[in-house]
Amino acid sequence: MCEQFKCGVHFAAIEIHSRTIRSQFLHISGLTRLNMENALLDKEETININYMALNFQEEIRSFIRSLPDIELKHDPMSEEAYFYGSRNFAHFHGPRHIDIRLSKSQQAEALRTHIALHHQYAPQAGWVSCVIETVEQAENTKQLIRQAFDTCVSLKTRSKLAK
Template identity: 25%
Template sequence: MAKTDGPALVETVRSWPGVSLRPHRFGGTEFVVNGKEIGHMHGNRLFDLLLSKSERDRWIEEGKASPHHIYPDSGWVSVYLKTEQDIACAIEIARFKYDQIKLKGRRT
């Protein structure tokens, strides 16, 4: 059975090529690729990502993320890691963001 908290997410995201971890400026752990933040963890139960407003709205409408826990009207989303499905959603969104960053890196 998969873990239902942050370590399962951390293990997956850090396994992607070029991803490194570093302390996040507001506490927690930040995932970085090509010098850009994919997202960051607060403890083992909360994952935040910055997206375009249209992508933010899409993930929220699909029920895979929630408006950010502090800045609900921003481009940030939060994923509360309570179940295996939450972990899967967080990984899906993180992979989307990772792919976006890698694609932009190839264009420049």
């Protein structure tokens, strides 16, 4: 009984000491308890956003893989590039960014309606960039991927007819 009491007192002293250190740290660093809690919430929010981005990326991957005759290849632009025939029409840059190759008219419309961003390096080839952080962005991205795929099919069909 006496030992349990000593343990309880010992643990209570550790808890008080821990609170004192935490309070001294907060004082020294200029953080208030509210700021510390907000920082932790921001970190949790970042983790949730990253988790959601990975889910959206997997959703986009599944959508692309459901399209017929698609090949996943390594490419100088990305280790995860999707091809129809010899044409790269989409590739990822991390979990939240994808580049999509559209026709010029599709590219202009995607940029005009703000569902895509200007591609940094090859906009002249019809490339656009998409950020995937929300359900709406994921749906818009799938729509653009479908357009890019349809363009690839159309180009390949026209090429065969011309031969």
